[in-house]
Structure formats: structure tokens, C-alpha cells
Amino acid sequence: MERGHSEPAAEHIHDQVKEYYGKILKQSSDLKSNACVPSAKPIPDYIRKALTEVHPDVTAKFYGCGLAVPECVEGCRMLDLGCGSGRDCYVLSQMVGKSGHVTGLDMTEDQLAVARKYLDYHMEKFGYKKPNVDFVQGYIEALREAGLEENSYDVIISNCVVNLSPDKESVLREAYHVLKEGGELYFSDVYSNAPISESLRANKVLWGECLSGALWWEDLVRLAEEVGFCKPRLVTASVISVGNEDLEKLLADYKFVSATYRLFKSPKSSEKERCLVMYDGNITGLEEKFEFDAQYTFKVNEVMEVDGDVANILKNSRFAEEFTFQTRAQSSTKSGSCSAKPKVMPESPFGLAEQLGSASVASSTGLCCGPQESCCK
Known part of the structure; x- marks a missing residue:
């Protein structure tokens, strides 16, 4: 209540x-x-x-x-x-x-x-x-x-x-x-x-x-x-x-x-660690991009940086098989690597x-x- x-x-x-x-x-x-x-x-x-x-x-x-x-x-x-x-x-x-x-x-x-x-x-x-x-x-x-x-x-x-x-x-x-x-x-x-x-x-x-x-x-x-x-x-x-x-x-x-x-x-017990993900494009009807929420739109084969909350959700839900995951430590070993960033959106639905x-x-x-x-x- x-x-x-x-x-x-x-x-x-x-x-x-x-x-x-x-x-x-x-x-x-x-x-x-x-x-x-x-x-x-x-x-x-x-x-x-x-x-x-x-x-x-x-x-x-x-x-x-x-x-x-x-x-x-x-x-x-x-x-x-x-x-x-x-x-x-x-x-x-x-x-x-x-x-x-x-x-x-x-x-x-x-x-x-x-x-x-x-x-x-x-x-x-x-x-x-x-x-x-x-x-x-x-x-x-x-x-x-x-x-x-x-x-x-x-x-x-x-x-x-x-x-x-x-x-x-x-x-x-x-x-x-x-x-x-x-x-x-x-x-x-x-x-x-x-x-x-x-x-x-x-x-x-x-x-x-x-x-x-x-x-x-x-x-x-x-x-x-x-x-x-x-x-x-x-x-x-x-x-x-x-x-x-x-x-x-x-x-x-x-x-x-x-x-x-x-x-x-x-x-x-799941950890919430920021990481890089890449959408594989295998969700029916969403072969080019997947709009997860107002902040995150994952484009096929594009590396996206996600916060700990979203990383935790993706890894532990039915979406786990739809993404390739990479830790920030792994990504830092690749010189010149870059990634897409989420949109800055209001928390309020209004x-x-x-x-x-x-x-x-x-x-x-x-x-x-x-x-x-x-x-x-």
C-alpha cells in the first residue's frame, strides 16, 4: 500500500x-x-x-x-x-x-x-x-x-x-x-x-x-x-x-x-559491474536494433557501454543469449577501442x-x- x-x-x-x-x-x-x-x-x-x-x-x-x-x-x-x-x-x-x-x-x-x-x-x-x-x-x-x-x-x-x-x-x-x-x-x-x-x-x-x-x-x-x-x-x-x-x-x-x-x-548475489555488450541481432522482429528502454537502444554488432544495473539484468535474464559481454578490464587491453553510450533521459515518466x-x-x-x-x- x-x-x-x-x-x-x-x-x-x-x-x-x-x-x-x-x-x-x-x-x-x-x-x-x-x-x-x-x-x-x-x-x-x-x-x-x-x-x-x-x-x-x-x-x-x-x-x-x-x-x-x-x-x-x-x-x-x-x-x-x-x-x-x-x-x-x-x-x-x-x-x-x-x-x-x-x-x-x-x-x-x-x-x-x-x-x-x-x-x-x-x-x-x-x-x-x-x-x-x-x-x-x-x-x-x-x-x-x-x-x-x-x-x-x-x-x-x-x-x-x-x-x-x-x-x-x-x-x-x-x-x-x-x-x-x-x-x-x-x-x-x-x-x-x-x-x-x-x-x-x-x-x-x-x-x-x-x-x-x-x-x-x-x-x-x-x-x-x-x-x-x-x-x-x-x-x-x-x-x-x-x-x-x-x-x-x-x-x-x-x-x-x-x-x-x-x-x-x-x-x-549477482554482481553489478559496468561492462561492454554487443547485441547479436537474433531477437525476432528486431534484427537491426533492440530498444531495451528509454536509455538503451542496442544496435546489432555495435559495442555499447552499460551500467551495472543493466549489465546485471542482461546477464541474468532471457536476454543473456542475445548479447556478447566484455568486462571493462578486457576492453581496456584493446587500444583505441570505443563504445556507444546510452542516452541521457529523465527518470520521471512526465x-x-x-x-x-x-x-x-x-x-x-x-x-x-x-x-x-x-x-x-
Whole structure:
């Protein structure tokens, strides 16, 4: 739980979110704000193609912000927190392939009914004789109670759902427990520029629209590290325009962004030593360059100097086989050697959004929203 705030009772919040996403919202056009915005980064062609393969009824009932489709997931076991109608699950089904598996978890029966209705449709379309997707009803704050095993997932994603939870710390802690060592939580969500007042947190429309339940971005960084994750890596961010005059008046003192972070579960004993790395260019769809986060873009066969945190992540995650590593001591023996440097980027998602030119305000698109666990689900 964020310090300095008492969230509304968990059971009450869960019930009102279920009602909002299961009964009140019928499709993304029913949203009352622009909280669901597309990614500030261009969508890679291979992901865009995968999105077009998803049944229109599933896409129509999906609500998300940004794009929660990480790279290098062939053969991985993946979990989607607040999967809603299953759009991201069916996109990832194509990414992980026959040897991988995707589990979607959601608390809203109406959303899961849509996701399950089209399971056979998608498996036939993708050419899979055996389904590589399944859906589980449960709460994102209690993954193990839902039957998900500890240390069992390579990657967890979430798309605009954490803000809907009454207990963000439990969401992060449960994700940490069910991730394998070296695993990643890759998620898009809505963040505020300051802690939201308790009176606004009690507004069920603002909560359902993914606004009043949004974490102050500094709280996200603190909570993630307290739970055990490496320092969060900021991938991208987009300014959110509320787009509703009545809601804007209520939220006059606050600003919001949609931001994507990657959180890694690295071994506690691993060393964090700055080193030189070279991307081998073998990640599907990213044969020329790999944009790891806002700071680091790895170009194939280009030597890049990385800090200790990033070196630790790359060496102990699924990306280890995609890079050639060299210690600084080894590199210093090569006279005249040089390396590319990371970009200097703001730590704040608000600063990044402004730097990326997102201040022009993004608006929702068909590639973004559709229901998931709640507002953004």
C-alpha cells in the first residue's frame, strides 16, 4: 500500500471494478476519459500483424494503455495480469509459439467469458493443435491463491490494471513470487505527478477510468525495489489528456501519464559491474536494433557501454543469449577501442513524455483500448 494513503476497502473496490468493466462498459467507446492511450513508440510490424489476427469482438472489449508486448518471448511461460477479454493473451500466443504458454488472469466473469469464447477460434487460426492459452479467474493481489505456482513464469505483463487494484504492493509482491529468477514484469499503467487525495480515490468513476487509483510514479519506483525487483527501467511514456470537462475539474491539481516499465527479478548475489555488450541481432522482429528502454537502444554488432544495473539484468535474464559481454578490464587491453553510450533521459515518466514529444497529447485508438481486468481491461 502506498504510504500516506488509505485505499478504499479492497472488497468494495473489486466489486465496483467488476461492475464497471463487466456491466457498465460494453466497449472501449463507452469510456468517459482518454486514460487509455496508445504507445508513444511506433508499433513494430510483427506486433501490428499479430494484433490484426485477434478477433474483432475481443479487441472491441479490450481496455489498455500503451503496449504490453515484450520482446524475445519465444517458448516462454507468460502471465497476463488482468487479461480482460484476452486481446494481449492472443497476441502473445503468436509470439511464444507452440512451445510456449500464456495464462490470462482476471477477476471479472463477463470479461473472461469473452476471452474463453474465442479460444478455439484463435488456436485454429494460429495453427495450434493444442491450446497454448488458458484463462484463470482470480485477483491480481492473490496469484498464489488462484493456483499459480511460485517461480513458474518467465514473463508477466499487465496493461492498465495495476491502478485499479486497492493494494498495489501486494500486486507487485505476488508477481515477484510467481516469477522465475531472472524473470520480468513488463507493464503499462497510468501514473500521477503527485499522491492522489483520498476524496478523489473514493470516486468510483474516476477509479474505474484508471485515474484516481493511479500511483504517484515515485511510489512505483519505491515499492518495486522494496518488494525485491531491480530498479525499474522506464521504457516509454505518453501524456494523458482526461478529455472530459467534468472529470478535468475534479482533477485540476493533477497530471497523468501512461508509462511502460520493466521490472526484473535478478539473483540477490549477482554482481553489478559496468561492462561492454554487443547485441547479436537474433531477437525476432528486431534484427537491426533492440530498444531495451528509454536509455538503451542496442544496435546489432555495435559495442555499447552499460551500467551495472543493466549489465546485471542482461546477464541474468532471457536476454543473456542475445548479447556478447566484455568486462571493462578486457576492453581496456584493446587500444583505441570505443563504445556507444546510452542516452541521457529523465527518470520521471512526465519528463520522458515531454522529451518524446508526447505533450501534444495522445488519444485513444483501436490498437489500444478494449476491456481487460477493468478500465483498461
